[in-house]
Amino acid sequence: MKLEHIGIAVKSLETSDQLFSRLLGKDFYKQESVEREGVKTSFYKVGESKIELLEAQNNESAIAKYLDKNREGVHHLAFGVENILEEIKRLENAGFQFISKEPKVGADNKLVVFLHPKTTNGVLVEICQEKN
Numbered sequence: 185m186k187l188e189h190i191g192i193a194v195k196s197l198e199t200s201d202q203l204f205s206r207l208l209g210k211d212f213y214k215q216e217s218v219e220r221e222g223v224k225t226s227f228y229k230v231g232e233s234k235i236e237l238l239e240a241q242n243n244e245s246a247i248a249k250y251l252d253k254n255r256e257g258v259h260h261l262a263f264g265v266e267n268i269l270e271e272i273k274r275l276e277n278a279g280f281q282f283i284s285k286e287p288k289v290g291a292d293n294k295l296v297v298f299l300h301p302k303t304t305n306g307v308l309v310e311i312c313q314e315k316n
């Protein structure tokens with residue numbers, strides 16, 4: 185398992201891209217929209233890990249709802265695993281609760297599931313695996 189990315193909820197990708205490019209001294213390597221999640225993302229490589237900036241594309245988006253109640257900032261931690269189905273079994277046996285147990289297509293060529301923050305010490309956790 186590795187820290188695959190840190191997801192940061194932002195109001196404006198354009199504004200935050202300028203800030204993070206200045207902060208990291210590099211531009212995003214990819215921008216991608218995930219229709220199902222109603223988000224547009226920018227990805228920045230930071231060593232072995234990544235920063236994922238997320239802007240809501242509609243009011244139904246989890247990011248929109250999050251920003252209705254919270255200021256911009258760290259939204260989730262994503263852990264990369266070799267086999268997401270095995271990891272789901274291990275985590276379920278370990279007592280963690282999933283928002284949905286069915287892996288879905290995420291951004292940056294991944295399959296993703298999310299654990300509910302009420303079972304992860306208040307931190308929204310994404311589990312992701314490279315799509316073959």
Ligand SMILES: CC[C@H](C(=O)O)C(=O)SCCNC(=O)CCNC(=O)[C@H](O)C(C)(C)COP(=O)(O)OP(=O)(O)OC[C@H]1O[C@@H](n2cnc3c(N)ncnc32)[C@H](O)[C@@H]1OP(=O)(O)O
Pocket residue numbers: 191218221223236238246247249250253259260262283289290291292294296298300301302306307308310
């Ligand atoms: C997949 C594309 C991309 C990728 O990397 O590939 C992404 O990362 S997309 C990221 C955006 N999508 C998601 O976050 C999907 C999973 N999230 C959800 O399903 C919801 O956001 C959920 C279930 C975590 C919360 O939704 P809900 O409608 O229940 O919102 P509430 O405001 O009522 O929150 C309930 C409860 O959870 C706490 N909460 C909500 N969001 C977070 C968060 N990001 N981190 C920590 N805690 C969170 C909230 O404070 C409430 O707690 P309570 O004690 O009940 O007040």
Ligand SMILES: [Co+2]
Pocket residue numbers: 189191236260262310
């Ligand atoms: Co993510």
